[in-house]
Amino acid sequence: MEVIWQNVLKMLSYDASAPMIFSSGLFWALFLVFLPIYAMLKSSRTKMLLFVVAFSLYFYYKSSGFFFLLLVGTSLFDWVLSRILNRCEKEWKRKLCVVLSIVASLGILCYFKYTNFFLLNWSYIVGTNFQPLDIILPVGISFYTFQSISYIVDVYKRRVEPTDSWLEYAFFLSFFPALVAGPIVRADYFIPQIRENHRATSEEIWRGMWLIILGVIKKALLADYISQYNDLVFNMPGTYTGFESLMAVIGYTMQIYCDFSGYSDMAIGIALIMGYKLCANFDFPYKSTNLTEFWRRWHISLSSWLRDYVYIPLGGNRKGTFRTYLNNFLTMLIGGLWHGASWKFVFWGGMHGIGLAVHKLFKPLLSKVPDVWPVKALSWALTIMCVAFLWVFFRAESWGDAWLIIKSIFTNFHWDYAPVFVQVRKVWCVFMLILVGSHAMPSRWWDSLGNVFVRSKWIVKLVVFILVVQLVLQFRSETVSPFIYFQF
16 A cells, blocks of 8 residues: 555656656546536635646646746746736836846746856857756746736736736636646736636537647647657758658658647647637648748747737837838847757747748738739748748757758758658658648638537547547557657
């Protein structure tokens, strides 16, 4: 009996090598325990808030250990400061509160995420040897930091009234479906839902289940499987042919979409089952025919956050043509740095910023081009090639690895490898074809499919669920693949 309890405690304790994610069996076991208790406490709003906050903090503990205390401290600091800010009448005092909050939030983020990056570059400048400091990056810190900043700014601009209850704010900041990977939640959208305390309808529960099933298919089945080959190439880029390298680039392009959009689908679905609506985070981004459209469809919550809290404060498009292009570039540069403390990410973001500026520059000319399918096809092809090319720098371990892969594609490419590749990687190829085909489907078809699932009999839902679980078990890797965006 003692051994059993020791194993249970070990399972429930933080394990740095296996942070909790939605595609893990432990999470779903805990969620099945959480859900009926949550339903019973729903009628008592205070008890429900306390329970969800406690579960969210435990979820964060399982993801980042005792860094959950940092989240608690952040929530207390910003909540108190927002109350002070709301009572201040003098503008300079109000601005001081905003500055204090942003400096504190970004200061903590910079310490954990960018200290080694800055020190390493400084050592290059002064010519000294640098040994990286042992700093562990708390999971999801970039996401909840942006949420806390947006809350303070919105209170300052009187877009939202600060909540009187710390529990409400802690619920908003730590809500576990969106805590470690978004979508980035806005206070004006989410806090009214907390106060309403809506109980999910039967249709919302089943629609949430549908989103969870889609998310599991994307993340645990498709992304985790195709990542196995992609990782081989990116981990040893100099040992593969140009064709194999190109397949890995295409594979990673689909992998990161399935990984992140699948996780977002699960987050939105879990929240919907609980009675809360989170904003959509993806809208078939690889259908885009230009980079502007791509960033309206990819990681929508981050794109809109950068627009509202970086691009517009920089001047947006109100300061003339050149400033518009510059503001686009700077916003994407910041977005790149947000993704990772590396010049690779700065380059990735900066190139997207240049791409957005170029598109805006030629937009008047492009508007005169006939809107026919060959033009659309060419625009799409150029866009997807640009996006895929830049994903190489996003995924590669170093600059050298990125250029090795690109060089291999352009100097060692032979179509003769295609038949052999298809023969050896049959399942990988089938999964990629499924992904391309499903992505090309009209969005209304997916809406219709979701409606069919929601309205179907319970036995049909059960069969679908069993089939999905069976497929995941059949094609899963030996270990649960980490969520890509955990590093951010």
